[in-house]
Amino acid sequence: MQPDKLTAASRIVRAIVILFVLAAAGILLASFAGSPQQRIRLFARSLNLTSPAFIAAGHALRHPEFLHPAVDLCFSPLLGNPPPDPHALLFEPRAPLVSEGLR
Amino acid sequence: MKHPIISPLWIWAARDLMRHPYEALLLVLSLTSLIAIMGAALLLVEAVSHEATDLLKAGPSLVVRRISGGGWVPLPKRESLQLAKSVPGVVHARTRLWGTVLGPEGPVTLFGVDQLEGDLLLAHQLSRRPAAGEAVIGHGVLSQLNQTVITLTGQETLNFKIIQILEPHTSVATHDIVLLDATDAGKLLGVPDGFASDLAIEVFHEEEEQAIVPDLAAAFPWPVRITTRREAIGSYSAGWARLGGMTGFILLPALTALALIVAGTIRDRLGRRYEVGLLKALGWTSTDLIRLQMYRAILLAMAAAACGMLSACLLVFWPGSPWAGFFLSGWQTHPAALHINASGAFWVLVQISAIIILPFLTATLWPALKGVAADPQDLLQGHER
Incomplete structure (x- = not known):
């Protein structure tokens, strides 16, 4: 026998309420459950880690201390390359080999 | 139909949806x-930044690297430690021997474990300190974790016997890390005995980090680069904030879609004025009609909020989910499997749900109010015309 439409509607309401309560409770529990922070911190302290392993090894974001301070920031892989300064590309004019007075 | 807990109007609302x-x-x-x-x-950027800051706070206050015109150079262990400890404010100083070398499936971060580090770790994480020719590897170093030997290429190419694979839930710190005996690590990195990659320094108070930098730089007879913990956190947060900027591209079409849903809901509700007129003619009060419309929308909103919040949570916090590392962090080999702390997730998700659900509920309420204010005869005749 097919269930009455209102019985089905009642089941839908109950299902939605239960789903909502379970989802909210689950997320709330997960929020307070914590994570293996203690063990991760222990590694960070033991090895003196200065970056987490979210980014691949060798990437500038993983090891920012690799960036040499003497290197101009325009060469940093973290920034775009600005156009070169045309004055820096020109040679200084040489002094005349024979001065006017000696000529 | 009577139900002990659920009001009949909720059931009518569900029946209307059916x-x-x-x-x-x-x-x-x-x-x-x-x-x-x-x-x-939003959860991903928030959670990753939070996790990274937490981890960096457990690390050293300052890192001192010796530099030359060509880049960084190893520093002598004993002399550096003596010089660093002579600076007032330095509580603790340790040398680090580390660098990046080529593993079988991409670059890995190599750490040389000396006796002191080995003892600290031994008690908690490692079954034993790696001896010469042995390696402890992170969970993401190899795709086939049943291998017993790993080949690393730095200054030399060497094979190591794998004695332990670190647990996946410590991936945030150890995903692509290889721990070797300090002598082996020195050989691979090209660092001679008695030298280290850099110096990790602890100061007593966080505020001292920046203040001590000039004294520390002056204490060494060679040029150094000093990175403070605050700079490291700033650099990392800025990087992730930039990656998080990508979320803006996701939010724009999402908000457009939300506007479309709201407009569609208003149009749909306004198009059903005949039903409202009919129910009013049958004796339903204005309050009942508004409640019916709202209950109908709330049922949809509750189902969507529950499924949406669960999906978002599972995508970000499911242990070991690699998609974020693959798409956002530029991993070309095995992306870091995230095992992130979910604290604070609940309120972020509640806010997101409210941002989506409230306009939808408002879009339902407004036509409902407009409908109940009209005369039932007008509503019915309007449909017939």
Whole structure:
């Protein structure tokens, strides 16, 4: 026998309420459950880690201390390359080999 | 139909939804997708930044690297330690021997474990300190974790016997890390005995980090680069904030879709004025009619919020989910499997759900109020015309 439409509607309401309560409770529990922070911190302290392993090894974001301070920031892989300064590309004019007075 | 807990009007609202089941299902799916996408994007950036800051706070206050014109150069261990400890304010100083070398499946971060570090770790994580020719590897170094030997290429190419694979839930710190005996690590990195990669320094108070930098730099007879913990956190946060800027591209179409849903809901509700007129003619009060409309919308919103919040949470916090590392962090080999702390997730998701659900509920309430204010005869005749 097919269930009455209102019985089905009642089941839908109950299902939605239960789903909502379970989802909210689950997320709330997960929020307070914590994570293996203690063990991760222990590694960070033991090895003196200065970056987490979210980014691949060798990437500038993983090891920012690799960036040499003497290197101009325009060469940093973290920034775009600005156009070169045309004055820096020109040679200084040489002094005349024979001065006017000696000529 | 009587129900001990649920008001009959809720059941009527659900019955009303069943009259157009596919439409209701599509609406729930649309709202779920919006909540899941927006929630996952915002949760990920928030959670990763939080986790990274937490980890960096457990690390050293300052890192001192010796530099030359060509880059960084190893520093002598004993002399550096003596010089660093001579600076007032330095509580603790340790040398680090580390660098990046080529593993079998991409670059890895190599650490040389000396006796002191080995003892600290031994008690908690490692079965034993790696001896010469042995390696402890992170969970993401190899795709086939049943291998017993790993080949690393630095200054030389050497094979090591794997004695332990670190637990995956410590991946945030150890995903691509290889721990070797300090002598082996020195050989691979080209660092001679008695030298180290850099110096990790602890100061007593966080505020001292920046203040001590000039004294520390002056204490060494060679040029050094000093990175403070605050700079490291800033650099990392800025990087992730830039990656998080990508979420803006996700939110724009999501908000457009939300506007479309709101407009569609208003149009749909206004198009059903005949039903409102009919119910009013049958004796339903204005309050009952508004409640029916709102209950109908709330049922859809509750289903969408539950599914959307769960999806967002599972996408970001499911232990070991690699998608974020693959898409956002530029991993070309095995992306870091995230095992992130979910604290604070609940309120972020509640806010996201509210941002999506409230406009939808408002879009339902407004036509409902407009409908109940009209004369039933007008509503019925309006339909007939």
